[in-house]
Amino acid sequence: MELLLVFDVDGTLTGPRRRMHEDFSRFFKSICRNYQVFLVSGSDMVKLEEQLPAEVMKLVTGIFPCSGNEFLMDGRHVFRMEHYFPTEIITFLEDFVESSPYQVRAGNHLETRTGTLNVSVVGRNAGPKQRLDYYNYDNKDGERERLIDALAQKFPDYEANIGGQISVDITPRGWNKSRVYGELSSRYPGQSIAFFGDNMHIGGNDRPLGDAIRNGSDENQVFAVEDHYDTWRILQHQYCPQARLCPQVA
Numbered sequence: 001m002e003l004l005l006v007f008d009v010d011g012t013l014t015g016p017r018r019r020m021h022e023d024f025s026r027f028f029k030s031i032c033r034n035y036q037v038f039l040v041s042g043s044d045m046v047k048l049e050e051q052l053p054a055e056v057m058k059l060v061t062g063i064f065p066c067s068g069n070e071f072l073m074d075g076r077h078v079f080r081m082e083h084y085f086p087t088e089i090i091t092f093l094e095d096f097v098e099s100s101p102y103q104v105r106a107g108n109h110l111e112t113r114t115g116t117l118n119v120s121v122v123g124r125n126a127g128p129k130q131r132l133d134y135y136n137y138d139n140k141d142g143e144r145e146r147l148i149d150a151l152a153q154k155f156p157d158y159e160a161n162i163g164g165q166i167s168v169d170i171t172p173r174g175w176n177k178s179r180v181y182g183e184l185s186s187r188y189p190g191q192s193i194a195f196f197g198d199n200m201h202i203g204g205n206d207r208p209l210g211d212a213i214r215n216g217s218d219e220n221q222v223f224a225v226e227d228h229y230d231t232w233r234i235l236q237h238q239y240c241p242q243a244r245l246c247p248q249v250a
């Protein structure tokens with residue numbers, strides 16, 4: 001049986017908002033030559049191109065940016081799901097950002113991508129240190145969980161998931177990464193899938209796809225990874241048929 005390897009990008013193949021590690025990218029390219037590889041990211045293509053080497057982008061079989069609301073193969077769109085978010089939800093989010101007790105505002109707090117609205121109290125212009133500070137604050141304070149609960153109450157037709165270190169992704173209900181499972185299982189019937197993601201906890205943006213893949217078949221595997229080193233180690237142990245393809249983890 002053939003195997004499809006599916007990866008989240010940020011935090012799974014790269015450090016948060018960082019470029020892919022050079023040694024890892026060499027290793028990952030060999031994985032791409034041996035398996036059908038798909039990328040699933042909350043980011044759009046512009047951000048993905050910043051994070052991943054062009055060669056990796058070319059070697060993968062398919063890319064699902066914008067939480068799976070777009071799908072590209074061979075550089076061409078297979079689909080793109082547009083959605084226009086109502087003013088009420090945008091105003092609600094602007095108010096939430098403004099009234100947060102968190103002090104730092106780096107700018108770019110609300111961003112629309114295909115089918116997704118991304119909101120961040122600290123702002124997407126935050127540097128690595130500011131991102132980590134907010135991430136630590138949120139871990140203690142649970143601000144993003146509170147926002148997700150408030151959205152569920154006020155806008156039941158929408159769903160929200162924690163995305164990356166600093167933000168929350170909002171989509172119409174059902175428009176999450178789990179769409180990817182439907183697409184892959186109909187395109188490649190009978191093939192098993194292994195999925196890697198760093199946000200697999202409840203409310204995490206990899207969770208809906210992780211659940212869909214796990215429930216889809218006993219053959220499928222879902223890996224909740226700590227970071228890209230963890231992904232590297234698992235790939236080395238489980239999916240590296242030839243030792244020469246597998247430089248050791250740095």
Ligand SMILES: [Mg+2]
Pocket residue numbers: 008009010011012164197198199
């Ligand atoms: Mg991630």
